[in-house]
Amino acid sequence: xxxxxxxxxQVLKILLLGxxxxxxxxxxxxxxxxxSELGAIKxxxxxxxxxxxxxxxxxxxxxxxxxxxxxxxxxxxxxxxxYFGNSKVYMEALKNPNNILGVEYLKALKRTNSNIxxxxxxxxxxxxxxxxxxxxxxxxxxxxxxxxxxQKIHRVVPFETYEIIEKLGEKGNLVTSLKLFEKEIIYTLRxxxxxxxxxxxxVTEGLENKIKQAVNxxxxxxxxxxxxxxxxxxxxxxxxxxxxxxxxITKKDMSVSQKVTPYIRVLGFxxxxxxxxxxxxxHNPRAKIVVSVKRFFETNKDMNLQDMLxxxxxxxxxxxxxxxxxxxANLDYTHKILELK
Numbered sequence: 403x404x405x406x407x408x409x410x411x412q413v414l415k416i417l418l419l420g421x422x423x424x425x426x427x428x429x430x431x432x433x434x435x436x437x438s439e440l441g442a443i444k445x446x447x448x449x450x451x452x453x454x455x456x457x458x459x460x461x462x463x464x465x466x467x468x469x470x471x472x473x474x475x476x477x478x479x480x481x482x483x484x485y486f487g488n489s490k491v492y493m494e495a496l497k498n499p500n501n502i503l504g505v506e507y508l509k510a511l512k513r514t515n516s517n518i519x520x521x522x523x524x525x526x527x528x529x530x531x532x533x534x535x536x537x538x539x540x541x542x543x544x545x546x547x548x549x550x551x552x553q554k555i556h557r558v559v560p561f562e563t564y565e566i567i568e569k570l571g572e573k574g575n576l577v578t579s580l581k582l583f584e585k586e587i588i589y590t591l592r593x594x595x596x597x598x599x600x601x602x603x604x605v606t607e608g609l610e611n612k613i614k615q616a617v618n619x620x621x622x623x624x625x626x627x628x629x630x631x632x633x634x635x636x637x638x639x640x641x642x643x644x645x646x647x648x649x650x651i652t653k654k655d656m657s658v659s660q661k662v663t664p665y666i667r668v669l670g671f672x673x674x675x676x677x678x679x680x681x682x683x684x685h686n687p688r689a690k691i692v693v694s695v696k697r698f699f700e701t702n703k704d705m706n707l708q709d710m711l712x713x714x715x716x717x718x719x720x721x722x723x724x725x726x727x728x729x730x731a732n733l734d735y736t737h738k739i740l741e742l743k
Contacts, residue, residue, distance in 0.1 A: 420664045422510035425518060427663050429685030430678070434518050436507050439498035441524025445491050446501060449482060450508030460485045473633050500525050550578045574726025580641065582724050584623035587644050591617040594647065602646045603656045604639055613643070649717055655709070662706050665690035665698070667714070670740030695734045 425431045440446060452460050463484050467477035479496050486492040495501045508520055526539070540548075540558045548555050549567065556564045570576040580587075591599065591613065599610040609630075616629035623644075631637045646652075666689060671679060682689055690707060692698045695715070699708060719731040 418506055419510045419513065420659060422507070422514055422516060422518075423663045424666055426514055426516050427686060427689055428666070428682045429689075430681050431518055433521050434507060434511070435521040435523060436500075436504050437525040438500045438504040438522045439525050440491075440495055440501050440504075441522060442491075443520060443522050445495040446504050446522065447508050447520070448486075449492065449495055450505045450512060452482065452485060453478075453505065454509045454512040471633060473636055475636065476633075546578065549576065575722075575728075577721055577724045580644070581623050583648060583720070584626075586720070586723070587623065587648050588617055588620065588626065590647050591644075599647070601652045601654070602643055603651065603653050604643050604646070607634075609635060609643075648720060649713060651713065655713070658706050659710060662704075662710075663690075664710065665692050665702075665707050667692045668739055670742065672742040693739060 422434075425434060438446060460481060464477060464481040467480050468474065470477075472480065482496050483493055495505070504522055510516075511518060511520060545555055545558055548558070549571075555567065559567070567576065594614075596610050596614050599605060599613050602610075605613070612630055616626055620626035620629060627637055627640050627644075630640050666682070668679065668691060679691065683691065690698075690702060690704070692711070695711065698711065702708065715732070715734045718734050722729050722731065722733060
């Protein structure tokens with residue numbers, strides 16, 4: 403029996419769906435575990451079932467809430483509360499961010515007809531967006547804030563993680579915020595036509611015009627986001643759109659990615675991980691395992707997967723622009739897989 407523990411973090415739904423597709427393709431995964439404030443699967447699973455199947459009654463309630471002017475996340479929350487009769491346990495399931503993310507895991511399992519069994523662990527001591535440290539535990543948001551503020555994080559992360567982050571910081575290669583890329587983002591959007599912006603995922607209802615107008619009168623990220631966001635279009639959604647623009651990801655790319663099973667990118671392993679990789683290859687000889695980027699391009703003829711990997715490489719190349727030491731491109735080709743003893 404195999405067991406994977408997934409740390410929760412903000413992810414795009416499409417990426418989460420792709421991650422579950424990968425787990426399904428491995429052929430050796432029995433459980434997917436995630437943290438939640440609720441610590442109980444059934445209410446989360448009930449909500450996921452409604453969202454995955456969207457029964458007519460729920461859809462009608464959701465449309466009514468959207469017409470009232472609510473943002474989609476809020477309209478969905480209210481619609482679910484009404485659908486479940488304002489049950490206290492379901493309202494609890496809908497309010498907290500880790501519960502909401504857990505629901506997305508469950509939706510992905512349902513939409514892929516997965517045989518993987520979901521397990522949830524009650525999240526203790528720290529809220530998702532809390533920056534407080536309690537009993538040596540804080541959220542990912544808290545850890546990022548500590549790094550940005552120059553604080554030591556040795557009390558809130560494993561020692562190995564602390565060592566890696568410290569070394570990156572000493573070299574000036576610690577990229578801590580989207581704001582570091584504000585000039586690249588503004589340049590990219592100014593260069594794009596309104597039609598090109600309209601082709602970005604999450605851009606709907608004429609939002610491309612507002613984005614174009616805002617970027618032409620903004621010179622920093624905060625101003626840009628504030629000029630675009632609204633009750634309908636949340637800051638999180640706007641940030642996603644800015645990243646899509648920077649990485650050149652279109653609605654077509656997203657559509658293609660939903661129809662394929664992604665490759666399995668191996669970044670590092672120890673002796674146990676090596677046995678797991680062998681087990682995956684044995685259970686699913688057709689699994690697309692990327693150990694060498696160069697070899698993958700030479701041997702894999704699936705153009706959709708090649709395009710997806712090129713986006714990975716581009717993301718690395720943009721990321722390393724903010725390295726102060728050796729800000730070179732194409733590290734995906736030259737960096738060896740990390741092998742731990």
